[in-house]
Each structure stands twice: as C-alpha cells, then as structure tokens.
Amino acid sequence: MRANTTLVSLAAVVEHCRAAASSTGPSPVVVFDLDGTLFDNGPRTWQILVDFAEARGNAALRSALDALPRTGLPYLLRDVLARCGQADTELAADALAFWKQRFFTDEFQRFDEPVHGAVRFVRALFDAGATVAYLSGRDAPNMLVGCAAALRRHRFPVGIPRTAIVLKHAFEDTDIEFKRQAVAFVGTLGAIAATFDNEPAMCNLFAAHWPQAAHYFVHTAHAPDPPPLHGAVSTVPDLRHE
Numbered sequence: 001m002r003a004n005t006t007l008v009s010l011a012a013v014v015e016h017c018r019a020a021a022s023s024t025g026p027s028p029v030v031v032f033d034l035d036g037t038l039f040d041n042g043p044r045t046w047q048i049l050v051d052f053a054e055a056r057g058n059a060a061l062r063s064a065l066d067a068l069p070r071t072g073l074p075y076l077l078r079d080v081l082a083r084c085g086q087a088d089t090e091l092a093a094d095a096l097a098f099w100k101q102r103f104f105t106d107e108f109q110r111f112d113e114p115v116h117g118a119v120r121f122v123r124a125l126f127d128a129g130a131t132v133a134y135l136s137g138r139d140a141p142n143m144l145v146g147c148a149a150a151l152r153r154h155r156f157p158v159g160i161p162r163t164a165i166v167l168k169h170a171f172e173d174t175d176i177e178f179k180r181q182a183v184a185f186v187g188t189l190g191a192i193a194a195t196f197d198n199e200p201a202m203c204n205l206f207a208a209h210w211p212q213a214a215h216y217f218v219h220t221a222h223a224p225d226p227p228p229l230h231g232a233v234s235t236v237p238d239l240r241h242e
C-alpha cells in the first residue's frame with residue numbers, strides 16, 4: 001500500500017484499519033504523540049501562568065490572561081507572555097522557571113484539552129480493530145499517572161488490550177533520541193498503519209522508519225526551527241475525520 005498517497009483522509013485510515021484488522025495479517029497499529037497532537041497544552045500553560053501571576057501579585061498579567069484564549073497558544077512561553085503585554089526578560093525567566101516546575105508533572109496535565117476530533121478519531125480507530133500506541137516525550141517518573149488519568153478522563157481507550165502508553169525513561173532524555181529508540185518497541189505491536197505527530201522531526205523519523213505506513217503532521221504548534229517535512233508526510237490541521 002502506498003499509504004501516504006491513498007490515506008490522506010483520516011476516514012480512510014479508519015477504513016484501512018478495519019480491513020487490516022479483519023484480515024489474517026498482523027494487527028494494524030496507529031501511533032499518536034500526545035502534546036500538540038492529541039492534546040492542546042494551552043490550558044495547562046494558561047493555568048500555570050495564572051498561578052504565577054497570583055503568586056507574584058502581577059495584576060496586569062492576571063487580567064491579561066483572562067482575555068487570552070486558553071487553546072492554540074504559541075509554543076514558546078515568552079511569546080505567550082508577549083501576548084499578555086509582558087516583555088520583560090527578567091519576568092520571562094522567572095515565569096519560565098515557575099512553569100518548568102509545574103508543566104512536566106502529573107498534576108497539571110488535567111488542564112489539557114483534546115485537539116478537535118481527537119477523541120472521536122482515536123475511538124473510531126480502536127473500534128475498527130486498531131492497536132493504539134501513545135508515544136510521547138512526557139517522562140514516566142513525573143508524568144505517567146497524570147497522563148493515564150487525562151487519557152481516561154477524556155475517554156480515549158487506555159489501559160486495556162490493544163493500547164499502549166510509551167513514555168520517556170527520564171525527563172533529561174531528548175524527545176528525538178527517545179522516539180528513535182522507541183520505534184523498535186512500537187514496531188513489535190503489529191503492522192504500523194499510521195502515525196501522527198506535531199513535530200516535523202518526529203514525522204520524518206517515522207516516515208523513514210515505516211515507509212509502508214501513512215504519516216501525518218498535525219499542524220498545531222511545534223518547536224522552533226523545524227526541519228523540512230519529509231515528502232511522504234501529509235499535513236492535517238486537527239483530527240476531525242467525519
């Protein structure tokens with residue numbers, strides 16, 4: 001199958017998985033990143049900044065946050081602060097340290113909101129017989145519990161057969177090195193049908209590693225200075241499939 005040309009529509013991914021699951025071949029596997037792919041982390045950052053503004057008694061920031069949409073925020077914290085009229089570099093450094101202590105924890109993941117269509121799409125894939133692998137640069141020691149809770153709360157399939165959560169061993173591991181190593185394990189779950197990520201570098205890694213699969217770049221927010229997207233990767237704005 002030249003999946004990247006035939007499975008451009010997300011509905012076609014569901015139908016492909018339904019057909020593959022009913023055949024005698026290996027189980028179809030769909031790989032999802034979490035941050036920026038299944039979840040919009042904007043509300044997590046927004047809440048941390050509210051706590052920061054209140055802890056520092058910064059009334060201007062606090063009221064600016066009330067006027068700021070919580071979803072679709074810029075990737076970099078300093079750009080979020082700039083939108084709130086806070087361009088001071090010392091304040092930005094203070095806010096970044098405050099944010100880092102909270103963003104990568106179990107507790108604050110509950111504020112994340114699913115990307116448009118994410119829950120329905122993942123559930124449709126699962127119901128069609130696909131194995132769903134959540135492959136995320138969140139780290140297991142600090143984030144697994146909150147990660148599982150957020151997936152379950154939003155009714156993503158999790159903790160049951162044909163699902164897997166694969167996270168980093170340690171916060172310090174880089175996301176790209178982690179995913180480079182993790183693809184070997186994820187490949188043992190079945191035949192990779194499709195992958196979804198909001199980072200071009202990850203999409204490119206998957207496209208090179210699984211040339212038979214369909215690959216999707218979810219165009220939300222991503223790290224600065226991304227590499228050019230691999231030619232086999234399709235771009236989608238969100239995960240609405242119907």
Ligand SMILES: [Mg+2]
Nearest residue numbers: 033035036198
């Ligand atoms: Mg991501």
